[in-house]
Amino acid sequence: MFNRPGRSISVLIRLSHIVMNNISSKPFLFLRVRCISKTCSDASQSFTVSYLINKLGFSPESALVVSKYVHFKTPDKPDNVIAFLEKRGFSETQIRQIIKTRPTLLCYDVEKTLLPKIQFFQSRGVSSPELSKLLYYNPRLLSCSLQKQIIPCFNQLSNLLQSDSKAITAIRRNPYLIPCKLDAYMLPNIKTLRDNGVPESKIISMFNYHPRSFVMHPDRFKEIVKEVKEMGFNPLLLKFLLAVIMFRKVSKPAMERKFDVYKKWGWSEQEIWEAFRKYPGVLEASNEKIAAIMDFLVNKMGFQSLLIANQPSIFGRSLEKVIVPRGLFAQDLLSKGLIKDFRLSALFHTSEKVFVQKFVNRYEDKAPALLKLYKEKMDLAYLSCLKCNCEMSLPCRLTYQCFVILVLITIILPPSIGRVGNRENKVIFFKVYTGLTGVWIEDKQQIHIGEEV
Incomplete structure (x- = not known):
């Protein structure tokens, strides 16, 4: 033998x-x-x-x-797999995308391999629509081992987040959590935060939104936490975790490039770090977004560059949806003598509801036509968000942008030019739309600036 x-x-x-x-x-x-x-x-x-x-x-x-x-x-196994997915509500397009991502699924045994995973998630309270969405965005779950990967990882996440539903959300936001060795690359990092005085509630809250940021080599994670603590961040505040996440997400070369952009607008390195301490998100915005916001606020609105450094949370607002519409609207109020001046925080650091109360409802009797346009723009944006579940698809974003630009043209231009349907109005619309979005519309075609046609 x-x-x-x-x-x-x-x-x-x-x-x-x-x-x-x-x-x-x-x-x-x-x-x-x-x-x-x-x-x-x-x-x-x-x-x-x-x-x-x-x-x-x-x-x-x-x-x-x-x-x-x-x-x-033979088509036996592939037919069974496709029928299995169709029975659970997947469309042909979704099935094609799943197979494109995980081709080997076509050779799986439905009864032995796929069905037990479906039954496990259903036993944890995941509804059929949620499960379909989860598997569509994360088809690798179907190819992971149920006993060795899915169940252990899911139980660890559920225990940490104190909820099965939150564990599902975390998995959906970071598909790599399931095959990841959480004992080696996540749980030690959670312990590091606890040992440095970060409250459990804040750890769980931040993990819900940024699960990937907590998964990395423990030694490097300890270095980041130490660096953030030495910068003076208070572990009891949420900013501490935000700073840790920024250092985790942004590489040193990328950070240096962002520093270069800010320096072009007159910020010193010390002023950039001071802005980071106030709002860590200044290092999350793309270089293009940073440059566009600074250009609009400094060159179009007339704000001092260092004033923006003192209120850096503006880099977390949308340029198209918040900064440009509100800024131009406030400038028009100023030109009509309805307001004497405006502060950066009042314009951009308030909710839509507060902004409407301060700048719209307050002057409704003095400029009803002007304010009606802003209300229509706000209502359309709200309806678009409802239809798209608050995540605007490309058509909805384009529709929203078109409407905002038309409103701004009507506000800024004199009545002879700013009428709807006016030929000059259309020409100006296309120029403004191209400048803001990088898209030129011609003969019902959308051409992104810089692309070959």
């Missing part, structure tokens, strides 16, 4: 010797084996490509790419 491995190795050596000695005199022996193997592989790949095109609507190019990762000779 104990001589079997040695005997097998001996046979393998002898076989290799025979093949190598005969490869010159009888090469057909070796080539025949290779040809048979290649023919079988080609036939399998050809069937797979044909199946993906005819059954799932893949393009020939996409089907060829996917077929490199999965092979099957």
Whole structure:
């Protein structure tokens, strides 16, 4: 019994010797084996490509790419997998995307591999629509081991967040949580925060929104926490965690590039760090957004650059939805003598409700037509958000931007030019729209500036 491995190795050596000695005199022996193997592989790949095109609507190019990762000779298992997904409400487009991400799912056993995972999540209170969304955005869950990865990771997340539903949310926001070794790369980091005096409630709250930021090598995470603490952040405040997350998300080269942008607007390195202490999000905004906000506030609105450094939370507001509409609207009120001046915080650091109370309702009797336009813009934006579940799709964003620009043109231009339907109005609209969004609309086509047409 104990001589079997040695005997097998001996046979393998002898076989290799025979093949190598005969490869010159009888090469057909070796080539025949290779040809048979290649023919079988080609036939399998050809069937797979044909199946993906005819059954799932893949393009020939996409089907060829996917077929490199999965092979099957009969449609039995793929048909079962597709029927399984269709039964759970997945559309053909969603199934195609799932298979494109995880091609090997087509060869899975539905009863043994896929169904138990579905049943586990349902037993934890996940509804069918939620589960469909979770699996669509994170199809890797279907290829993870239920016993070795899904159940242990899910239980650890549920215990940490004190809720199964919050664990599901965390998994949806960071697909890599499930196969990740949480014992090695997450739980030690949670302990580091606790040891440094960060309240449990704030850890859980921040983890809900930024789960990926807590997953990294513990030694590096300790260095970040130490650095943030040495900068003077109070562990009891939420800003401490925000600063940790920023250092975790933004690499040093990217941080240096952001510093360069701020310095171009006259900020010193010390002033940038002071702004970071007030609002860590100054390092999260993209270089383009930083430059655009500074250009609008300094060159268009006339604010001093260092005044903005003292109120850095403005970099967390939307340029298109908040800063530009409110800024131009306030300037028009100023030009009409309805207000004497305005502060940065009053314009951009308030909610929509407070802004309307301060700048819209207050002057309703003095400029009803002007204020009506702003209310219509606000109502349309609200309805667009409702239709898109508060996450505007591209068409809704474009519709919203178009309406805001039309409102601004009507506000700023004289009545002879600013009428709806006026030809000059349309020309100005396209110029303003292109400047703000980088998109030129011509003959019902959208062309992004900088793209080849």
